[in-house]
Amino acid sequence: MTDFFKGHGLGNDYIALQMEGLGFELTPLVVRLMCDRHNGIGSDGLLARVPSDAADFGVRIFNPDGSEAEKSGNGLRIFAAYLLEGGHVAEHAPFTVQTPGGTVRMEILGQSLDGVLEVEVEMGTAIFRSADVGLGGPDRETDGEPLELESGDVVHVNTVSIGNPHCVVFQDELDVETLRRRAPQISTHPRFARGVNVQFAVPVEPDGIEAWVWERGAGETRASGSSACAVAAAAVRRGMVSERQVTVRMPGGALHVHVRDDWSLVLRGPVESVCRGTLTDGMRRRLEMLG
CATH class of the missing domain: 3.10.310.10 (Diaminopimelate Epimerase; Chain A, domain 1)
Known part of the structure; x- marks a missing residue:
């Protein structure tokens, strides 16, 4: 049984x-x-x-x-x-x-x-160092660093580790067809040694972000808790939002993330x-x- x-x-x-x-x-x-x-x-x-x-x-x-x-x-x-x-x-x-x-x-x-x-x-605690997500090159904090894709497109990445690797790309809008084309190229990019979870994000309010997620090993995902944490942490770090209590809205619904002063993260949501x-x-x- x-x-x-x-x-x-x-x-x-x-x-x-x-x-x-x-x-x-x-x-x-x-x-x-x-x-x-x-x-x-x-x-x-x-x-x-x-x-x-x-x-x-x-x-x-x-x-x-x-x-x-x-x-x-x-x-x-x-x-x-x-x-x-x-x-x-x-x-x-x-x-x-x-x-x-x-x-x-x-x-x-x-x-x-x-x-x-x-x-x-x-x-856990958000870490913004490139080595913690397996991004090649010297260990550094990425801040909208350009990454050229196989298609020739260039995206500007922000790396975040929540114990698993994330790559947050801030956008002016979420064009799903473009995201579906670019996300797998980022997730399996040879510069990421272990692959990476990908989030495209648009800050829409001082405490609100819209996001679209592509998970390593799974593909397009309606919602992701660790991705919501990565998006919220990166947005606070880059000054994209002014509040530390952040609501991240994904196609499946919203999750709430508290980004503490020490960059530890508390996630809350339904099951x-x-x-x-x-x-x-x-x-x-x-x-x-x-x-």
Whole structure:
């Protein structure tokens, strides 16, 4: 019996399950099949609960292409919903989760009548050095640095690490067709040694930003928690917004980011449970063969 949970944060959905006793390895092929929306359960990623000596819980975060991510703001909030439904945590009781990108403190702030959770995550500290996102050349802080793409287009980048790598490009407007052409060229640009998550952003208010996200290993994404943090941090750093309590609006909805004076980040936003299920014997055998 392999039970799983599925939830989403602003349309960005993840499968969550217990790693211990799974019966098969989470190889890239296994993860791809589970995340496949036609032949598997279907999701934007997978969260595997693992033991931790450094926190209350541990999690490994997988992209739908089978690669692993260091940290995910939406994934962590969905993981909180998974833990709550399993009876492992309670509302208004902070707990810690160890991720490959560092340990975070989390709290479920409340729940609406229709079951939507409001979850807060202390995402760690924004680092603006190029080396921390794997950008080639001398270690430096990028400030609208030009980056030539394979197509010949030039974008002006701001690098931010939230424990995972981000590249924020400020725009005057969000032309989605142009963004879809440029984003994968940035994400896989040879100057980024590990690939990079990409955000195009337009500051629209002293405390508000509109953003569009392309995630490394996943592609175009309706919303992303770590991306919202990167956008907010870069906008405050560059003086694009005047407030440190920033609302980042993405196609899937809005997330709220507090950029503290020491550049530590607190993310807050909704999570919805979708379903719980059990893999069939046939699906388990297929996964065991791949794993």
